[in-house]
Amino acid sequence: MIYVILTLVLLLLMVASAIYAIWQKDLLYAVIASGILSLFLSIVFVILQAPDVALTEAAIGVALTTIIFIIAIRNTVRYEDEHDKKKKVKTTTK
């Protein structure tokens, strides 16, 4: 029973982090949120008794994919368009 509740909570957290990753205009935050989604997914795999898949998900989804996306963001742009960047700068300077 407790495993069912834990799985449901983890699934809700996964959905929440996925929605956050879509909603967020700052791409760095979006990539971190998708990495957190992979972390919850690997815990769900452990609960579902698939430790092989959980190891793969933890190593590839959390570490490697996130880092490769961050390198891509560093070499391109961090915000989706210039408008968001200006708005962010304006709100931080106020």
Added chain:
Amino acid sequence: MKIAIILISLGILGFYLMDIFFGIGFGVQHFSNGVKDLYLSNSKDILKVSNVVTSIVVNFRGFDTLGEVTVLFLASTALGGILYKKRHHVGERSVLFPASRIVMSGAKLLFPSIVLLGAYVFIHGHLSPGGGFQGGTIIATGFLLMLLTYRNYSVSHNRLVYFESLAGILFISIGLVGYFSKGSFLENVLPVGNMNDLFSGGVIGIIYIAVGFKVAAELTGIIYTVLHEKD
């Protein structure tokens, strides 16, 4: 001369692969009610492997694993081919913030234990969860930590290529030895030993060690190439 050797070896390899391929007999019904019970009983009784997932991935479905390894190899080769021109005159990597002393000491302390964990995962692939892909990825994350922390830490690209090629050759030659002696690609040729021993499961351990080295070398090469890409 070089091209002729490559063509002849590719022809021999292609002939035998096609021979195996047509010997499979697609459409012929081998089992009447699924294969799951056969996998479970065979990996317990014949192969003496406690991790059934590993015995399916490497032994019963070993040809699929060879295909997966080839896909990864092609991806890393294509990435290297695309980014090759810009890798001639790179010095230090561009970092936004240099790592602090705490991060440097911590990375130096963590790196050997991460590599040891990865090696443990792929050496014990037939006993505990995990295997070549997982262990190789863990080792690649260790190299990623060192590459991100130290600006002038570099990995020898030639050495990576050697490891990758030798591991691939080892995988295919084990498969061919199985083909020539037992008549089926990746057939087990070594003694299986006792269940839950380190030296059990025949060729599974050797193949997973090869796959682990190959995946670690490929992913480290991909990360190294991408990190050195400047705009």
